[in-house]
Amino acid sequence: QLQLVESGGGLVQPGGSLRLSCAASGFTLGYNAVGWFRQAPGKEREGVSCISSSGGSTNYADSVKGRFTISRDNAKNTVYLQMNSLKPEDTAIYYCAAARGVRRCVVSDYDYWGQGTQVTVSS
Numbered sequence: 727q728l729q730l731v732e733s734g735g736g737l738v739q740p741g742g743s744l745r746l747s748c749a750a751s752g753f754t755l756g757y758n759a760v761g762w763f764r765q766a767p768g769k770e771r772e773g774v775s776c777i778s779s780s781g782g783s784t785n786y787a788d789s790v791k792g793r794f795t796i797s798r799d800n801a802k803n804t805v806y807l808q809m810n811s812l813k814p815e816d817t818a819i820y821y822c823a824a825a826r827g828v829r830r831c832v833v834s835d836y837d838y839w840g841q842g843t844q845v846t847v848s849s
Contacts, residue, residue, distance in 0.1 A: 728752040728838055732822050735843030738812055742847070746807040748822030748840060756800035759829040761836055762807045764818035764845075771821070775807060776831035785831050789815075812847045820845050 734746040748760065761776035775786045775796040784796050795808040805822060820843050823836035 730840035732840045732843040748805045755803045758824040760805040766818040773831035
C-alpha cells in the first residue's frame with residue numbers, strides 16, 4: 727500500500743524552528759519528485775517547496791525563501807523540510823506529496839498525498 731506519513735509538526739513560538747519529515751512506504755520515494763504544501767484555514771492549499779527525485783533541483787515559495795530548506799535522503803525513503811524563523815503566517819496544515827517525473831510545485835501535479843501535520847506558530 728502506497729503511503730506518505732508526515733511528522734514533526736507542533737506548536738512553536740515566532741522565530742522558532744521545526745523540522746518536518748515525510749516518510750514513504752510501499753514505494754521508492756527516490757523515483758519521485760516530492761513537494762511540501764500547506765493549507766491555512768479558509769485558504770487554498772499552496773506549494774511551499776519542492777525537490778526533484780535526485781535532489782538536484784529545488785524551489786521555494788517567495789514567502790519561505792531563506793527560511794525553509796527542503797532535502798531528501800533516498801536511502802531512508804524520506805524528505806525533510808527544515809523551517810526556521812517561523813512566523814504566525816506559517817501556521818497551517820503541512821502536507822507532503824509525491825509524483826513520478828519532473829513536476830512543477832503545484833497541487834495539481836502531485837498524485838500521492840499524506841494526511842498532513844499541523845504547524846502552529848504562536849506566542
